[in-house]
Amino acid sequence: MNLNAPRGTQDLLPGVTEKWQYIENALKELCTNYHYKEIRTPIFEHTELFQRGVGDTTDIVQREMYTFTDRGDRSITLRPEGTASVVRAFVQNKLFGSPNQPTKLFYVGPMFRYERPQQGRMRQFVQFGVEALGSADPAIDAEVLALAMNCYQSFGLKSLKLVINSLGDKESRNRHREALIQHFTPHKEELCSDCQTRLEKNPLRVLDCKKDRNHPAMETAPSILEYLNPESKAYFEAVQQHLTNMGISFIVDPNLVRGLDYYNHTAFEIMSDAEGFGAITTLSGGGRYNGLVEELGGPETPGIGFALSVERLLMAIEAEGIELPLDDTLDCYIITMGERANQEAVSIQYKLRQAGIQVDKDYLDKKPKAQWKAADRLQAKFAIVLGDDELDRSVVAVKDLSTGEQEEIDYQKLESYIKSALQGGK
Missing domain, CATH: 3.30.930.10 (Bira Bifunctional Protein; Domain 2)
Structure with missing residues (x-):
């Protein structure tokens, strides 16, 4: 099989x-x-x-x-x-x-x-x-x-x-067709079986044959430009x-x-x-x-x-060694600490995606350190950090992974903050 x-x-x-x-x-x-x-x-x-x-x-x-x-x-x-x-x-x-x-x-x-x-x-x-x-x-x-x-x-x-x-x-092709037939007919038996058939049906196809391309008759075949x-x-x-x-x-x-x-x-x-x-x-x-x-x-x-x-x-x-300008980065990666945070991350992720922001999170129950490594591998621009302390205060920590700067953002302002940050402002 x-x-x-x-x-x-x-x-x-x-x-x-x-x-x-x-x-x-x-x-x-x-x-x-x-x-x-x-x-x-x-x-x-x-x-x-x-x-x-x-x-x-x-x-x-x-x-x-x-x-x-x-x-x-x-x-x-x-x-x-x-x-x-x-x-x-x-x-x-x-x-x-x-x-x-x-x-x-x-x-x-x-x-x-x-x-x-x-x-x-x-x-x-x-x-x-x-x-x-x-x-x-x-x-x-x-x-x-x-x-x-x-x-x-x-x-x-x-x-x-x-x-x-x-x-x-059509007129030019017919004239050229007759010229090709006259040219290749003396060599017909030397051509492949396909070309022998093409010579009668469509002699122009003989010129495009891969098998007979090196036959001497190909080099001396009449040019269509002579019959236009x-x-x-x-x-x-x-x-x-x-x-x-x-x-x-x-x-x-x-x-x-x-x-x-x-x-x-x-x-x-x-x-x-x-x-x-x-x-x-x-x-x-x-x-x-x-x-x-x-x-x-x-x-x-x-x-x-x-x-x-x-x-x-x-x-x-x-x-030619050309590199296509592909954007393989991720807007945000949510890093969670604890079960409460992991539950809340699902909702945050959904809302951000609804707003057109590219977001991902861990689904393998990784430790925070491994989640940070995943964010790095995925070339995330921002990490959204969520733990029990942030949950209690209805905030999240947002870290710019290109500069290392980190800010606490209110839940209600997270979407607008990320959108502004992705556009180059905060």
């Missing part, structure tokens, strides 16, 4: 969860500044959603999804990514009918992919993502890219590289100009291909150049997906978005 956490999952314990809370809250606040609203979708969806939305030629759909049949004989899949679910919700709830367009959304939550666990890649991982639906303006592409970069810069990360490419519109029509070129140039105007540095990489079938026009990745970060340098990625809303049953609606792994964000923060 194996009762440990399943391979590719992890327990986030106190001392670590505070980092996650800080990061998630900071990302949500940043999205609010960009006027994006939070959306929460189910953790599992009908399998067809990902087959149609992500693409049946992708590694995710072919081999990485957690899929099962429920009691109603329906094929259900734990979500492997967030965009398809968000677009499904956009269509199902008719958000396209809102007068406030584009619809700007963000999400954060667990995703599931069956892949080989390694540092920064888990089978259950937390993904934060952004989707902007309803605008085909190159400026919204630039906004999403800027927001993605800000997600890392806001934590003080500096070893960042933004890589962009254009996958073009005038409209696609102008769009890509406009995105680049917006980024330049914002002072955001970027690199154009014509070989950049995102791992999902729904992308077109702008595609991008953010990478870490930090020493010791690891062999897999990609932090996040995304791009434009005009056509996905229609594919999932909605009206013609352009869209763009990105997603990042919180696990890999934490890795980047660690690689």
